[in-house]
Amino acid sequence: MRVVATAGHVDHGKSTLVRALTGMEPDRWAEERRRGMTIDLGFAWTTLPGADEPVAFVDVPGHERFVTQMLAGVGPVPATMFVVAADSGWMPQSTEHLDALDALGVRDGLLVVTRSDLADPELARDEALEHLGESSLGRLPAVCVSGATGSGLDDLRSALSALVGGLPAPDVDADVRLWVDRAFTVRGAGTVVTGTLGAGTIRVGDELALGSRTVSVRGLQALGESVDPVRAVARVALNLRGVGLDEVGRGDALTTPGRWLRGDVIDVRVGPPRGRGEPVDLPRQVMLHVGSAAVAARVRPLSRSDAPDSDETRTVRLTLREPLPLRPGDHALLRDPGAHRVLGGVTVLDVRPPALRRRGAAKARAGELAAADGAPDAVAELARRRLMRRDDLVALGASIPDGVPGVAGWVVDPGWLPSLADRLVAAVARHTEEQPLDAGLPAKAAAQALDLPEPRLLDLVLAEPGASSLVAAGGRIRPREAGGLPDAVRSAVATVRSDLAADPFGAPEAHRLAELGLRTRELGAAVKAGALLRVGDGIYLAPDAPDAAVARLADLPSPFTLSEARQALGTTRRVAVPLLEYLARQGRARRDDEGRHALR
Structure with a gap:
């Protein structure tokens, strides 16, 4: 299926034309038919001669009071049938419609001069082509018809076939973002929403995100028929399970869960309106139109308004009244509803911009974005942000290339890692100087x-060459060669180890440790560094003392008493008791009910 928006004129000529093409009535409301004016979006479809798939029409209102409805219809649609009446010619509403299409970057279309039975169509055609040629649509093919008499309709059908046949092929594997343009209830089915599916595929049973909640697709229709699946591009109706009519409406979006970022602060580039070579001064409050949504926004320029004309002068930050699911590269438009004018087209550059807290931050930000074109680029995004959640980067529409470093759901700009390595070395050195007895800087x-x-x-960071002097152990990071002890503590520990070499189980008493300057913190550091072994309260031996004790105790008959063990070890009860308890905790010895000991 292909979808075309009919735009350009205020009177009933568009609806008459669509009715003549499709045999369907696009005006859904009795008031529209009574007044001869399209008030809300209308929908119709037909199959063109020689076409493999039908074409659907979204008939948008032309009157200036219904511009918001018009933008909701053309926002998601890739092509337009621009209608001008031969007896009226170019009208103010035609200009506003063209300004909107130009701002949205619509490039494919067809000019149709209708009511050709009431006036010579050539003058209206030539005038319209001149206006269109100054827009993104450029020089369009033109067809003159009469919806009332049927004159020219065959030519129009052929021209439409050529138009839709030349449209780019949709990406049916893309993430879904369906902008809702209608919501209503069907007896026995519940809430139904409609929209134009521009990319992706939807199936019955799919889970889709609606704001912060997830909803289930109960049923699908396209062009009045039940289908499963439905693939872009298509007009589609979704029956949603468990969603009330008051919970969804025009401007909402149904998206693939976890694949879109919803943001209420975005950085954008605003192009000049059609016919202007330079940006306009933006009011502080504007309306942002994207898809079928119209959201009030507050404007913050990111550079001085009197700066020379450049990309920077068109870069602004928008704070939206409500968050929207957007990606870099999305096209939208800004409108001043009070002045009834389009202010310019918008290209979204960043949907998760950094806060601007310091003096000069806005101007610096404009410089950062000067070269951004809005195209999702994982390498560029990481270079700009340095660190991102993998899911957030994917949700920006970027494909993560192989080899990008990452861990625990995060990805890192590889160009940032050398700087992090230098900072880590400095942080560990600073901690070692300030806390020399610590076994290293805690990882947290x-x-x-x-x-x-x-x-x-x-x-x-530790895998970087610049961090090769560091080692991680026990949840801490320390210098690889430092040994973890300051010189004075290392010297005192060496004295204790020398005494223990002569008397392996002669643990120094508290006064001796104090004389050497080994207090609680120093002793704790020596134990963490593996230089001493604490076998009990106040009892410190060499790290190999347990092995030496087991070797001596093995010569005793089993079981043996505490006194026999003390004599075999050549030590006192003060040391023998905690040493045997330590061996028991290690599973190398045991104590029976009579208080005797045995090796395991």
Whole structure:
């Protein structure tokens, strides 16, 4: 299926033309037929001669009071049938419709001069072609017809076939974003929404995101027939399970869950309106039109309004009244509803922009975005943001190339890692100087020092050549060659180890440790560094003491008493009791009910 929006004129000529082409009545309301004026969106479809698939029409209102409805209809549609009446010619509403199409970047279309039975159509055709030629549509093919007499309709059908046949093939595997243009209830079925599916595929049973909730597709229709699946491009009606009519309406979007970022602050580039070579001064409050949505927005320019004409002068930040599912590269338009004018087309550049807190941040931000074209680019996004959640990067529409470093659901700009390695080395050195007795900088503190949201990202930093002097162990990061102890503590521990070499189980008493400057913190650091072994409260031995004790105790008859063990070890009860308890905790010895000991 292909979808075309009919735009351009205020009177009943468009609807008459669509009716003549399709045999269907696009005006759904009795008031529309009574007044001869399209008030809301109308829908019809037909199969063109020689075409493999039908073409659907979205008939949009032409009157200036219904511009919001018109934009809701043309926003998601890739091509237009621009209608001008021969007896009226170009009208103010024609200009506003063309300004909107130009701002949205619509490039495919067909000019139709209708009511040709009432006046010579050539003057209206030539005038319209001149206006169209100054827009994104360019020089369009033109057909003169009469919906009342049927004159020229065969030529129109042929021209439409050529138009839809030349449209780009849709991406049926793309993530779904269906902008809702109608919502109503059907007895026995519940809530139904309609929209133009521009990309992707929807199936019965699919889960789709509606704002912050997930909804299920109960049924699908296209062109009045039940279908499953429905593939872009198509006019589609979705029967939603468990959704009330008051919970969904025009301007909402149904999206593939987890694949779109909803944002209420976006950075955009605003192009000049049609016919203007430079940007216009934007009011502080505007309406952003994208898809079928119309959302009030507050404008913050990102550079001085008197700056020389450049990309920077057209870059602004929009704060939206409500969040929308957008991606870089999306096209939209800004409109001043009070002045009834289109202010310019919008290209979305960033849907998760950084906060602007410091003086000069807005101008710097404009410089960052000067070269951005809105096309999703994972490498460029990472280079700009340095660190992103993998799912968020995918939700921007970017394809992550192989080899991008990542861990724990995060991806990192590889060009940022050398700088992080230098910062980590400096942070560990600073911690070692300030806390010489610590066994290293805790991983959580290291991540905070580098502004990393996840300590496991440190693995990527430690793999950098610039961090080769560091080692991670026990949840801490320390210098690889430092041994973890300051010189004074290392010297005191060496004295204790020398004494223990002569008397392996002669644990130094508290006064001796104090004389050497080994207090609680120093002793704890020595134990963490593996230089001493704490076997009990106040009892410190060499790390190999348990093995040496087992070797001596093995010569005793089993079981043996505490006194026999003390004599075999050549030590006192003060040391023998905690040492045997330590061996029991290790599973290398046991104590029976009579208080005797045995090796396992």
